[in-house]
Amino acid sequence: MTLAKPARPSRSLPGFGLTLGFSLFYLSLLVLLPLSMVFLKTAGLSWEEFLGVVTDKRVVASYKLSFGTAFLAAVINLVFGILIAWVFTRYRFPFRRLLDGLIDLPFALPTAVAGIALTTLYAEQGWIGQWIPFKIVYTPIGITMALVFVGLPFVVRMVQPILQGLERELEEASYMMGATRLQTFQHIIFPEIVPAALTGFALTFARALGEYGSVVFIAGNMPMKTEITPLIIMTKLEQYDYAGATAIAVVMLVISFILLLCINGLQWWASRKTEEN
Template sequence: MSRRTSPVIPGFGLTLGYSISYLALIVLIPLGAMLLFSLQLSAEQWWRLLGNRQLQFSLQLSFGTALAAALLNGILGTIIAWVLVRYSFPGRRIIDAMVDMPFALPTAVAGIALTALYAPNGLLGSLLPVKIAYTPLGITLALVFVTLPFVVRTLQPVLADIPREVEEAAACLGARPLQVFRHVLLPSLLPAWLTGFALAFARGVGEYGSVVFIAGNIPLQTEILPLLIVAKLDQYDYPGATAIGVIMLLVSFILLLLINLLQRRIQPPI
């Protein structure tokens, strides 16, 4: 199979060299340095760290809430992307611009605003029968706010490229709306949906600014992994903080690798 050539960008060897060098400087070298720095811990210290109940709970909380937020945004983001692409209505451009607000807004400001709204004495928290702030539900809400654009912006161009004539043809042949979605839309949307889900999940795992305020940071209740890292840094325990970062890195890498393998498996042939 011959390699594709581009008349605009320089040759394959030069562009590949630039790509590898850039990735090495920006990604591989910092991550490698973090792995090497964590090796300052002895095997006994690693075992004690992995067996720490506080770390185990924070690991479960961070990944669990990130997964829940990514799944929720996978549903809500798909609906929002569908409405923005398939319908024209007054205020559509405003709503489309509002999707990007979590990108522009500092995460700490978002966390303070959500806490002020959903605290027990807040504007909405005082009216709701369920406590949101200072609970895992509040953490999930903050992550939903931060990660929504990843799903919407990933799905929008894919939806725009699906011709409506294909759906109309399926409907004319007697397919029901659910069958049209399952056999016509879903095969094209699923790879992009998994990409948006993976981006939202990865962003949610490492989120700190918007979560630290609404979480309340209660040990064994609402304490997230990034907060443990900051606590280790405040105690000048740099190897311990790096070790927690390595654990997050390894778990995230395994989960994202599985998502990418699933995405490649269901990718329709070109």
């Protein structure tokens, strides 16, 4: 008597080799090849020329501004994104669905339009800026505001589904056992949303780091003060200095990759700790 062979597990996409080949081809065509061309173009510079370009005082100042404002905007969106997601999932109020839909507006709105609107509102003679005692437009504060605007949806949309999927019975059981709301959030809710929040933070940081359209209007583009790195890259491209532009882009790419790798490692660690608990 022969034993029947166990049935193979069904796959939603048959043909692993074929689908993997198409995936790698698609990834290479849209991501790997363009990035490799940046490195190849930079290779035309000598090491001394490369260091001279990427360590120029004006370029270094733009690094500090771009990474500093991007990180600050990501932190602000992390805090308020969790708060907004909590409000939308835990409370019912008029026009909630409308406000929830408006969160995605930065995805659909052209970034240049956002930059012009923010500059108009917060200029010294603007509708809001005239009532603020300090200057916003053409300062790092204005740049941070623009980056917060374009990156807001990431944290909200990453955390919101996790909060919606949490069982209310766990929170009620925590209250029944005498825990306060802060303790319930700290020990029950927060560990569940940490991986999603860190993912939203990484996406916000990456988006802010490469943002150009919404920032170029509100920044003022003053060298050594409010000039972002993407603008310097664009300036060098307009001057046909392709090697210099790609050299700066390589530095941005490497630093961004290292930071995102660290954030993803932290996210993996948080997910593992959550599973163990």
